[in-house]
Amino acid sequence: MKTITLLVALLSLVNIHGQSWINYTSADGLIEGIPSSLIQADDGKIWFSDWTLSTSPGIGNFDGTTWETIGMTDDGVPSNAINDVFQDDLGNFWFVTFDDVGVVNYDGTTWNIYTTEDGLVNNDMWEVFQDSEGNMWFTGFGISKFDGTNWTNFSVIDGQSFVADTMLEDANGDFWFASSLGLLKYDGVDWRVFTTADGFSSDRPGALFYDSNNNLWVASYLQGGGFDKFDGTTVTTYSFSDGISNIDVRYSNAMNEDSDGKIYIGTNFGIAVFDGSDWSSISLADGLPEEHIRGIVIDDQEKFWISTFAGLSKYDPTLGIFETLKEAFSFYPNPASSSVQLKTDAIINRVEIYSLLGNKVAEQTQRGLKKIDISQLASGTYLVKVVDANNLVGIQKLVVE
Numbered sequence: 001m002k003t004i005t006l007l008v009a010l011l012s013l014v015n016i017h018g019q020s021w022i023n024y025t026s027a028d029g030l031i032e033g034i035p036s037s038l039i040q041a042d043d044g045k046i047w048f049s050d051w052t053l054s055t056s057p058g059i060g061n062f063d064g065t066t067w068e069t070i071g072m073t074d075d076g077v078p079s080n081a082i083n084d085v086f087q088d089d090l091g092n093f094w095f096v097t098f099d100d101v102g103v104v105n106y107d108g109t110t111w112n113i114y115t116t117e118d119g120l121v122n123n124d125m126w127e128v129f130q131d132s133e134g135n136m137w138f139t140g141f142g143i144s145k146f147d148g149t150n151w152t153n154f155s156v157i158d159g160q161s162f163v164a165d166t167m168l169e170d171a172n173g174d175f176w177f178a179s180s181l182g183l184l185k186y187d188g189v190d191w192r193v194f195t196t197a198d199g200f201s202s203d204r205p206g207a208l209f210y211d212s213n214n215n216l217w218v219a220s221y222l223q224g225g226g227f228d229k230f231d232g233t234t235v236t237t238y239s240f241s242d243g244i245s246n247i248d249v250r251y252s253n254a255m256n257e258d259s260d261g262k263i264y265i266g267t268n269f270g271i272a273v274f275d276g277s278d279w280s281s282i283s284l285a286d287g288l289p290e291e292h293i294r295g296i297v298i299d300d301q302e303k304f305w306i307s308t309f310a311g312l313s314k315y316d317p318t319l320g321i322f323e324t325l326k327e328a329f330s331f332y333p334n335p336a337s338s339s340v341q342l343k344t345d346a347i348i349n350r351v352e353i354y355s356l357l358g359n360k361v362a363e364q365t366q367r368g369l370k371k372i373d374i375s376q377l378a379s380g381t382y383l384v385k386v387v388d389a390n391n392l393v394g395i396q397k398l399v400v401e
Contacts, residue, residue, distance in 0.1 A: 020287060021313055030312050031069050034294055049082035053081045053098065078101050079097040101115070102114050119153070125144070129169075142164070157184065157191050158193065164178065202218075207251055207254065213261070217263070224248070248267055248268040250266075262275050264282075292308055337400065348387070349365065361382070367389075379401055381400075
């Protein structure tokens with residue numbers, strides 16, 4: 001296992017006042033790829049995994065000071081492509097592989113591999129879950145339940161084979177699965193399938209979350225009409241008309257709730273936040289380094305750990321989401337057509353320009369930048385991101401005529 005002690009000089013701090021955001025990449029010790037699965041372990045460490053097929057380690061953890069990476073070559077883990085990481089109530093770690101290796105249990109010393117030869121329904125599985133009785137469940141091409149000795153498999157429901165992306169257990173002990181058949185409910189005996197005919201906004205849900213008020217949240221990736229909240233009787237769908245900028249959710253790991261009951265849903269374009277009545281967002285303009293959200297963990301100190309295509313970010317909401325460099329710079333004219341002038345006391349070394357869909361459309365790098373060339377941009381509204389000599393970031397909107 002490889003460990004790297006964190007050097008403060010390597011941090012990319014995205015806050016000029018209170019360091020609300022700290023962004024980590026592989027340069028700091030983070031595993032390469034996209035850390036899409038996140039958990040906080042019993043000892044407080046943040047564990048993460050990367051599913052991409054590569055030779056670099058697919059598992060890592062961070063205790064706030066030291067990074068540890070775990071890979072095939074030196075550490076005994078059978079795969080570098082890890083879909084999901086989970087810690088059970090005995091403290092053992094479970095990993096689900098992406099390259100048909102099966103599922104893996106790690107007790108801190110020994111790696112135990114389970115495949116179809118041992119009873120797993122399929123070697124291509126995506127997530128792992130532990131129920132209230134201690135049984136381990138695995139979802140993917142079918143569903144497997146493992147009690148430590150015996151396997152129970154489900155590969156056909158109502159005469160149809162299916163894919164199950166994720167699962168959870170509600171307060172009544174019923175199990176819910178996001179699947180290719182629709183939203184599945186299993187009471188231990190019978191299965192029921194919920195679809196758009198039952199009021200849900202998608203026949204192909206992909207992410208589930210169960211909040212502290214016993215509401216089931218259901219979301220989809222590229223195939224849904226919004227976020228569905230199901231209280232057991234009524235489905236309430238929230239979508240663009242409610243002020244949500246994006247409704248595409250890739251993983252259940254991107255949905256969470258804080259101690260105040262606010263719901264956070266990571267989408268393909270930032271984080272949607274629901275306070276029980278109104279929706280707001282956390283976006284690039286607020287310091288979020290990249291908009292494709294893959295995981296959100298709220299640790300025991302109420303700090304947020306957010307995984308994106310740009311790496312792993314730590315966000316401290318108590319320090320103020322809007323306290324960024326954007327208060328320290330401006331540009332003129334705005335609107336503009338060919339170029340704009342920067343007005344700031346900071347030394348700006350890089351400017352990046354993004355469309356409102358989050359795509360980078362232009363970049364300029366030069367120490368002490370004062371003028372931004374926008375002559376090649378089409379008319380429209382853009383987000384201009386400036387980075388100063390201390391790697392502090394500010395973002396403001398620019399209208400190009």
